[in-house]
Amino acid sequence: QMHLQESGPGLVKPSETLSLTCSVSGGSISSSSYYWGWIRQSPGKGLEWIASIYFSGSKFYNPSLKSRVTISIDTSKKQFSLKVNSVTAADAAVYYCARRGGDYQALDAFDVWGQGTMVKVSS
Amino acid sequence: SAELTQDPAVSVALGQTVSITCQGQTLRRHYATWYQQRPGQAPVLVMYDKNSRPSGIPDRFSGSNSGNTASLTITGAQAEDEADYYCHSRDTSGIHREVFGGGTKLTVL
Numbered sequence: 001q002m003h004l005q006e007s008g009p010g011l012v013k014p015s016e017t018l019s020l021t022c023s024v025s026g027g028s029i030s031s032s033s034y035y036w037g038w039i040r041q042s043p044g045k046g047l048e049w050i051a052s053i054y055f056s057g058s059k060f061y062n063p064s065l066k067s068r069v070t071i072s073i074d075t076s077k078k079q080f081s082l083k084v085n086s087v088t089a090a091d092a093a094v095y096y097c098a099r100r101g102g103d104y105q106a107l108d109a110f111d112v113w114g115q116g117t118m119v120k121v122s123s
Numbered sequence: 124s125a126e127l128t129q130d131p132a133v134s135v136a137l138g139q140t141v142s143i144t145c146q147g148q149t150l151r152r153h154y155a156t157w158y159q160q161r162p163g164q165a166p167v168l169v170m171y172d173k174n175s176r177p178s179g180i181p182d183r184f185s186g187s188n189s190g191n192t193a194s195l196t197i198t199g200a201q202a203e204d205e206a207d208y209y210c211h212s213r214d215t216s217g218i219h220r221e222v223f224g225g226g227t228k229l230t231v232l
Contacts, residue, residue: 046223046225047223048223049223052219058219060219062220062221096165107171107175108172109156109168109211110158110166110211113165113166114165116165
């Protein structure tokens with residue numbers, strides 16, 4: 001049973017960089033049938049896709065956030081990560097990592113989600 | 124980029140049928156997927172490929188797609204179905220770009 005677990009600082013100061021990591025267990029992070037994504041949810045709001053990455057390193061970004069975010073993957077550690085630069089109050093949210101099906105052998109959806117990690121932005 | 128539009132709130136009487144809709148141009152090319160989110164929990168996939176249910180999702184959930192509109196139907200709604208529901212699809216600008224609807228809060232009366 002695949003399991004994803006986010007980790008992060010919980011509190012970030014305005015203008016600083018937010019760093020989050022998602023640890024993958026119970027399955028391979030290097031399958032060509034899947035890729036890995038970050039989604040966030042501001043308090044009381046809906047879901048917003050941030051970025052996705054294949055194990056090969058191919059990356060895809062939400063155009064509205066692309067200038068401030070970087071996604072990366074470390075297959076040896078079975079982790080993928082997200083950095084958000086120059087954070088503001090608008091970046092306060094629950095951040096989820098999730099597995100995304102990428103071909104006919106996988107569900108065409110985000111089928112496995114982490115429990116989410118809440119990030120607050122305050123000085 | 125694409126947009127997906129959902130009604131903010133829908134209600135249904137216990138045991139009755141309700142449909143939650145999602146509209147967007149990208150749905151003419153790509154199927155919608157649907158997620159259920161209960162308060163304080165992560166989203167859970169309930170429908171994909173228009174009308175396929177992951178293991179463990181009750182068969183009272185069904186999906187459909189027509190033109191630019193996708194629907195998630197719950198036949199015989201139960202109290203535990205009260206939750207937020209989000210549609211999701213690929214963006215028209217790239218198959219690896221994703222877009223979510225704004226969500227629909229379902230109340231079971």
